[in-house]
Amino acid sequence: MTRGRVVVGVSGSLGSLAALRAAVDEARGGGSPLLAVTAWEPPEGEALFARNPDSAWARHQEDLARAALERAVQEALGKMPSDVAARKLVVRGKAGPVLCALAGRPGDLLVIGARPGGWRGPVRRHVRRHAPGCVLTVPAPPRPRRTARALRHARAEDFALHG
Structure with missing residues (x-):
């Protein structure tokens, strides 16, 4: 079996940052x-x-997507690794079909992030049904319980700049 590419979906979510690292x-x-x-x-x-x-x-929206990809790479890795042949790609289309099409070569591995709780998101559902090859789903790191509770009770004033 020939080794294919590793294709990873990057949205900027915690799950996609974990997927990028994986x-x-x-x-x-x-x-x-x-x-x-x-x-x-x-x-x-x-x-x-x-x-x-x-x-x-359309160019503005594509530029925003490109900036989001750059930000996600920075947050997850610092920079793209030099010891791996790596490429960044911004594609117009729905994430599920785009990822399945790009990971369609023999031997390709598709890596996606997931919120805790399984296959609830539309991208994960699409990939589950239509991925042509192997899929690795990487869970997002859990948030500390107190943080989630504090965010549920936060108000807009809590995020205002002070000083």
């Missing part, structure tokens, strides 16, 4: 190239965008 480890361990992917769509949806297309708006 994907780097998988790529290192198998001598595989790494492809970090962020998928994006116009916030109003493709149907509404098609009614009133604006290329400047």
Whole structure:
């Protein structure tokens, strides 16, 4: 069996940051190239965008997605590893179909992050049904219990800049 690529979906969530770290480890361990992917769509949806297309708006949204990918790599790894053939890719489309299409070569491994609790998200559901090869699901690290409780009771004033 030929070794394929390690394709990882990166959204900036805690689960995707953990998935990015795991994907780097998988790529290192198998001598595989790494492809970090962020998928994006116009916030109003493709149907509404098609009614009133604006290329400047689309470029702006793509730039935001690219910046989010850069931020996620910075948060998860500091920088892309130099000991792995790594590439970052920003693709327009729904995340599930984009990731399944990119991880469609023989031997490819698709790595995605997950919130605690399984296959609830739309990307994970799509990947579960349509992934052509192996999928590694990496759980997000759990939040400390007190932090979650404090955030539930937080008010807007708690986040205001002071001083």
